[in-house]
Amino acid sequence: MIWISVGLKRPEFVIVDGAPGLEAALVALWGDDLPIQRCTVHKHRNLLAHAPKHMHEELGNDYRDMIYADTATEVETPPQSVPAQMAAEVQGGRR
Secondary structure (H helix, E strand, O other): HHHHHHOHHHHHHHOEEEHHHHHHHHHHHHHHEEEEEEEOOHHHHHHHHHHHHHHHHHHHHHHHHHHHHOOOOOOOOOOOOOOOHHHHHHHHOOO
């Protein structure tokens, strides 16, 4: 791999935009124990892109509350404004 040949070392943590090819390449290069997180800005945009306009403000507020929560317990039960499919995705740990 070109990245290794130019001296790029394994990162401690990676934030990705959600492109599955990028995540797959990183895992192939540095192993599946590489800590990878989905960018919260990209995730927020994706949530809004799939939600009806009338839900954007409430969904945005709820999502913000979840990403800034102090504990995992605070976000284990998604707010009512989060559609079931999106709630399952968030709880399932998808990036």
